[in-house]
Amino acid sequence: MVYIERKKLEEFCASIFRALGLPHEEALDSSRILTAADARGVKSHGVARIRRYAEGIKAGLIKGGITPTVLHETPISLVLDAEGGMGLSLSKKAMESSIAKAKEHGVGICAVRNSNHFGIAGYYAEMAAREDMIGIAMTNTAALGVPTFAREAAFGTNPIAFAAPGLDGKMFSLDMASTTVTRGKMEVYEREKKPLPPGWAVGTDGLTAQDPVKLLDDMLRQKGGGLLPLGGEGESFGGHKGYGLAVMVDILTALCSGGTFGRSVKDSEITSARVCHFFMALRLDIFRTPEDFKRDMSQLLCELNSLKPATGASRVYYAGQKEHEAEAESNAKGVPLAEGVWETLKKTAKELGIAYQETL
Amino acid sequence: MVYIERKKLEEFCASIFRALGLPHEEALDSSRILTAADARGVKSHGVARIRRYAEGIKAGLIKGGITPTVLHETPISLVLDAEGGMGLSLSKKAMESSIAKAKEHGVGICAVRNSNHFGIAGYYAEMAAREDMIGIAMTNTAALGVPTFAREAAFGTNPIAFAAPGLDGKMFSLDMASTTVTRGKMEVYEREKKPLPPGWAVGTDGLTAQDPVKLLDDMLRQKGGGLLPLGGEGESFGGHKGYGLAVMVDILTALCSGGTFGRSVKDSEITSARVCHFFMALRLDIFRTPEDFKRDMSQLLCELNSLKPATGASRVYYAGQKEHEAEAESNAKGVPLAEGVWETLKKTAKELGIAYQETL
Numbered sequence: 001m002v003y004i005e006r007k008k009l010e011e012f013c014a015s016i017f018r019a020l021g022l023p024h025e026e027a028l029d030s031s032r033i034l035t036a037a038d039a040r041g042v043k044s045h046g047v048a049r050i051r052r053y054a055e056g057i058k059a060g061l062i063k064g065g066i067t068p069t070v071l072h073e074t075p076i077s078l079v080l081d082a083e084g085g086m087g088l089s090l091s092k093k094a095m096e097s098s099i100a101k102a103k104e105h106g107v108g109i110c111a112v113r114n115s116n117h118f119g120i121a122g123y124y125a126e127m128a129a130r131e132d133m134i135g136i137a138m139t140n141t142a143a144l145g146v147p148t149f150a151r152e153a154a155f156g157t158n159p160i161a162f163a164a165p166g167l168d169g170k171m172f173s174l175d176m177a178s179t180t181v182t183r184g185k186m187e188v189y190e191r192e193k194k195p196l197p198p199g200w201a202v203g204t205d206g207l208t209a210q211d212p213v214k215l216l217d218d219m220l221r222q223k224g225g226g227l228l229p230l231g232g233e234g235e236s237f238g239g240h241k242g243y244g245l246a247v248m249v250d251i252l253t254a255l256c257s258g259g260t261f262g263r264s265v266k267d268s269e270i271t272s273a274r275v276c277h278f279f280m281a282l283r284l285d286i287f288r289t290p291e292d293f294k295r296d297m298s299q300l301l302c303e304l305n306s307l308k309p310a311t312g313a314s315r316v317y318y319a320g321q322k323e324h325e326a327e328a329e330s331n332a333k334g335v336p337l338a339e340g341v342w343e344t345l346k347k348t349a350k351e352l353g354i355a356y357q358e359t360l
Numbered sequence: 361m362v363y364i365e366r367k368k369l370e371e372f373c374a375s376i377f378r379a380l381g382l383p384h385e386e387a388l389d390s391s392r393i394l395t396a397a398d399a400r401g402v403k404s405h406g407v408a409r410i411r412r413y414a415e416g417i418k419a420g421l422i423k424g425g426i427t428p429t430v431l432h433e434t435p436i437s438l439v440l441d442a443e444g445g446m447g448l449s450l451s452k453k454a455m456e457s458s459i460a461k462a463k464e465h466g467v468g469i470c471a472v473r474n475s476n477h478f479g480i481a482g483y484y485a486e487m488a489a490r491e492d493m494i495g496i497a498m499t500n501t502a503a504l505g506v507p508t509f510a511r512e513a514a515f516g517t518n519p520i521a522f523a524a525p526g527l528d529g530k531m532f533s534l535d536m537a538s539t540t541v542t543r544g545k546m547e548v549y550e551r552e553k554k555p556l557p558p559g560w561a562v563g564t565d566g567l568t569a570q571d572p573v574k575l576l577d578d579m580l581r582q583k584g585g586g587l588l589p590l591g592g593e594g595e596s597f598g599g600h601k602g603y604g605l606a607v608m609v610d611i612l613t614a615l616c617s618g619g620t621f622g623r624s625v626k627d628s629e630i631t632s633a634r635v636c637h638f639f640m641a642l643r644l645d646i647f648r649t650p651e652d653f654k655r656d657m658s659q660l661l662c663e664l665n666s667l668k669p670a671t672g673a674s675r676v677y678y679a680g681q682k683e684h685e686a687e688a689e690s691n692a693k694g695v696p697l698a699e700g701v702w703e704t705l706k707k708t709a710k711e712l713g714i715a716y717q718e719t720l
Contacts, residue, residue, distance in 0.1 A: 076436070076466050077646040106436050107467050111647055134611075147664060149673040154664060162608045164615070172611065174604035180597055199597050206670020224668070230598045231590050237540055237559050237597075238590045244534035244679040247664070248522045251494075251532065255524070255656050256647040262663050286437040287471055287616040296615050303622050304507060304514060304607070308584070310566020313509035319604040 002342045003334030010035045012349065012356055013047055019352035020057045022064040022086060029089035033119045038337060039330035040323035044184045045120045048341045051348055053086075053117075061273065062086055062116045071113075071258065075105050079257055082115035084274070090115060091137075095124040095279045099131055102281035111252070112277040113259025115139075121161035122175030122320065128281040129163035129171045132290040136280040137161040140253045140260075142267040144219060145179045146226040148233075148240040151206030153219070153226035154263050156275075157182050158249035163320070165284075166297035173320025178246035179227040183219070186212050186227075199232035201225065208233055252278040362702045363694030370395045372709065372716055373407055379712035380417045382424040382446060389449035393479045398697060399690035400683035404544045405480045408701045411708055413446075413477075421633065422446055422476045428454075431473075431618065436465050439617055442475035444634070447499075451478040455487050455497065455639045462493055462641035471612070472637040473619025475499075481521035482535030482680065488641040489523035489531045492650040496640040497521040500613045500620075502627040504579060505539045506586045508593075508600040511566030513579070513586035514623050516635075517542050518609035523680070525644075526657035533680025538606035539587040543579070546572050546587075559592035561585065568593055612638040 004012075010031050017027035030053075038046035056062035066085030070078065078097050082090050094110040101108025118124075121137045128135025141156030157177040165171045181200050189196055190212040203209035204224035218225045229242030254261035259276035266273060284290040307316040330336065337345070346356055364372075370391050377387030390413075398406035416422035426445030430438065438457050442450050454470040461468025478484075481497045488495025501516030517537040525531045541560050549556055550572040563569035564584035578585045589602030614621035619636035626633060644650040667676040690696065697705070706716055 072647065074466055074646050079647050105465075106434055107469075109467075109642075109646070147667060147676055149670055150667040150676040151670045152667050154667055162604075164611050172607060174601075174608055176598070176601040176604060180591070197596065202670065206668075206673065230601055231540070232597060236557065237592060238536070238602075240677075240679070241534075241536040241590055242598075244522075244536060247532060247660070247679065248534055250660065251524050251657070255653055255660070258648050258652065258656070261656065262660050282469075286434050286469070287432060287439050288618050292618060293615055296618070296621065297611070300607070300610065300615070300622050307507060307510040307512050307514055308566075310509055310511045310562065313566065316507055316510040317600075319600070319607065 001336050002339055003336055004342070006035060006039060006331055006335050009038075009047065009335050013050060013345070015354050016050060016054070016349050016352060019354055020054055020064070022057070026064060026086055026089040029092050030086055033088045033092065033123050035335060036123055036327070037120045038335045039327045040120070041326040042120055042323065043338070043341075044182065046341075047337065047345055049117070050345060054348060056116065066090065068112070076101055076107050076109060078110045080110065080112045082112050084114055084116065087116035087118035087275070087277070091118040091124055091277055091279070092127070094277065095127050095135070095137065095281070098279045098281040099128055099133065102128070102133055102283045103131075106283050106286040108281045110279045111257035112279075113254065113257035114274050115277055116273075116275065118275075118277055120175060121159040122163065122173050122323070124279055125161035125163035125175070126171065126173055129165040129173065131281070132165060132284050134282040134284065135161070135163045136278070138249045138253055138278045140250050140265055140276050142265050142273075142275075143263050144183055144226045145229055145243075145246055146202050146206065148229065148235060148243045149206070151202065151204060151224050152263075155243070155246040155250055156265060157227065158246040160245065160249060164297060165294055166301055167294045168298070170298060170301060171320065172297065172301060172318055173323070175320070176230075178230055178242055178249060180230050180232060180242065181227065183216075183227065186216055190216055199228060199237065201227050202233060249278075361696050362699055363696055364702070366395060366399060366691055366695050369398075369407065369695050373410060373705070375714050376410060376414070376705075376709050376712060379714055380414055380424070382417070386424060386446055386449040389452050390446055393448045393452065393483050395695060396483055396687070397480045399687045399695045400480075401686040402480055402683065403698070403701075404542065406701075407697065407705055409477070411704060414708060416476065426450070428472070436461055436467050436469060438470045440470065440472045442472050444474055444476065447476035447478035447635070447637070450475060451484055451497075451637055451639070452487070454637065455484040455495070455641070458639045458641040459488055459491055459493065462488070462643045463491075466643050466646040468641045470639045471617035472639075473614065473617035474634050475637055476633075476635065478635075478637055480535060481519040482523065482533050482683070484639055485521035485523035485535070486531065486533055489525040489533065491641070492525060492644050494642040494644065495521070495523045496638070498609045498613050498638045500610050500625055500636050502625050502633075502635075503623050504543055504586045505589055505603075505606055506562050506566065508589065508595060508603045509566070511562065511564060511584050512623075515603070515606040515610055516625055517587065518606040520605065520609060524657060525654055526661055527654045528658070530658060530661060531680065532657065532661060532678055533683070535680070536590075538590055538602055538609060540590050540592060540602065541587065543576075543587065546576055550576055559588060559597065561587050562593060609638075
């Protein structure tokens with residue numbers, strides 16, 4: 001593991017995006033969102049992805065410098081066509097629009113279609129929470145998830161992020177896929193040659209899949225099978241609930257924006273194509289004074305932390321707490337990157353004529 | 361099983377509520393919401409509960425004829441103190457307020473504190489869906505759910521309902537508890553002397569509980585243990601996600617309304633005390649024309665129904681479909697009630713001096 005000073009890592013990745021043709025602000029915003037993921041320990045959505053973004057940009061699947069088309073606007077809502085632009089930076093702007101509308105009217109909602117991978121959903125929800133608002137962010141993704149009782153994929157990992165502030169910068173910040181686990185987890189089991197636990201995925205017959213090699217191959221060739229929704233197989237453990245949540249995300253993101261939904265959301269060879277997002281900001285004072293709300297929130301978080309742990313467990317966390325603790329450590333000690341990720345990043349930069357400067 | 365004509369059952373139950381002192385409209389609204397649950401096959405939330413409502417009303421824990429206190433109001437939001445009133449009928453009015461605000465401003469939100477059991481959350485979400493809106497309804501409930509890595513309960517079954525309309529009266533209608541299963545399911549296993557499947561509940565040590573008798577006794581005496589969140593024990597199957605959703609519901613219902621949250625939400629001997637609700641209506645045309653939205657929704661629902669079923673399964677459903685098919689059958693053939701439920705209902709009525717009339 002190597003530890004890179006956060007600001008330096010942000011600048012370095014931004015220079016890669018600039019070399020790929022993104023305008024300065026778009027490059028820096030995108031870089032910051034990816035770096036935030038690594039800082040929080042969410043490596044799957046961090047700077048390791050830059051190679052994929054780079055390929056997408058080079059292939060013209062992700063377009064830099066896009067100004068989204070306004071499809072519809074009301075005082076509280078905005079519907080955008082992202083025209084295949086950079087999902088990360090565009091999503092930051094979309095949440096900023098929601099926050100601006102909420103400042104004026106109490107609530108602001110932005111639905112976006114034809115976008116690209118937007119990184120960690122929680123980043124956008126937390127932008128609202130820092131403004132004394134409740135923040136919500138969602139995206140649909142390529143269809144890899146299999147509905148309850150089916151044998152074919154029809155929804156994505158469709159993450160849901162929800163953030164609400166407490167006192168002193170503390171917040172509750174949920175950022176969860178609607179599937180039990182993501183494809184990345186299958187790939188880890190494939191590398192480690194371990195059987196998949198029941199409840200994670202089904203094969204082409206729609207029943208429990210345990211062989212990660214066959215499963216990933218079947219998924220790649222679109223032969224059937226895929227990830228199970230949160231709650232697992234069938235209805236006994238609530239799999240139909242995770243399936244319902246995933247479709248809810250599809251409705252709010254794609255049906256509200258007029259974008260691509262369900263089975264039609266497909267990964268291309270390079271990037272997840274034309275995904276749709278949903279951002280909402282709700283001002284706390286449309287309900288109560290922010291002070292009262294945040295005081296109660298801090299009490300709730302404190303109560304959750306104070307619960308007696310189960311045998312063998314050391315602590316009870318609330319959503320986002322682990323990530324924020326990791327982020328504080330990264331800010332102090334540097335952002336941890338696996339050595340392979342760091343070498344690949346430097347190689348990507350070098351191919352673009354950029355060298356990492358040890359000192360800024 | 362007995363089959364009672366829906367309208368007759370509604371009138372009969374309304375007459376029971378009137379005899380208990382509820383005003384006419386409140387009695388009829390409450391009766392209709394309970395009857396709707398039975399008509400949809402959601403027996404746990406149907407007229408079998410009237411005995412518990414009756415006890416709550418007699419004990420003064422549920423108050424009839426309450427006009428909620430307006431704590432705060434903006435063009436798009438309303439915060440109410442239900443003053444311990446009848447959760448069912450008050451919730452219908454709260455969603456009506458949200459819909460009225462949404463008609464005028466695009467979105468309407470109502471948060472309610474100090475209420476009582478409100479029946480099926482989906483009833484309220486669907487009210488909005490029938491008005492060309494997206495509807496959301498939630499409630500917190502007595503703390504029976506154990507957070508990931510804890511051994512004590514700190515959240516309720518905290519249901520989430522989300523409804524959005526398609527063409528021809530069809531709709532997507534999700535209504536799910538945030539726990540894997542509800543306490544009622546434990547009681548079924550207790551009666552049938554069956555061990556609980558792992559992933560449903562934990563005991564006083566915070567680890568998998570399999571003995572329903574001991575579990576229910578420990579829960580009753582508040583010795584620890586309780587229901588697991590959707591996703592089960594630990595993090596391997598996403599239990600921390602269900603836990604996060606349950607807390608999200610607590611935030612939107614109780615923190616937005618200034619009501620009771622977390623461990624403090626307790627069942628009294630008779631009724632779930634002082635729960636909080638959240639209702640939201642979003643007009644479709646703040647995003648797109650309702651026609652475009654509903655056309656896409658119908659296509660999505662049709663695609664889900666058309667998926668190839670898993671081996672051994674006959675159909676792939678979307679959320680709410682089973683319930684709506686059951687409701688159509690109940691409307692044609694009568695609402696199915698277990699004979700025991702029907703006898704108890706008639707007995708409750710008789711004690712109040714009411715006889716069931718075979719003909720209206």
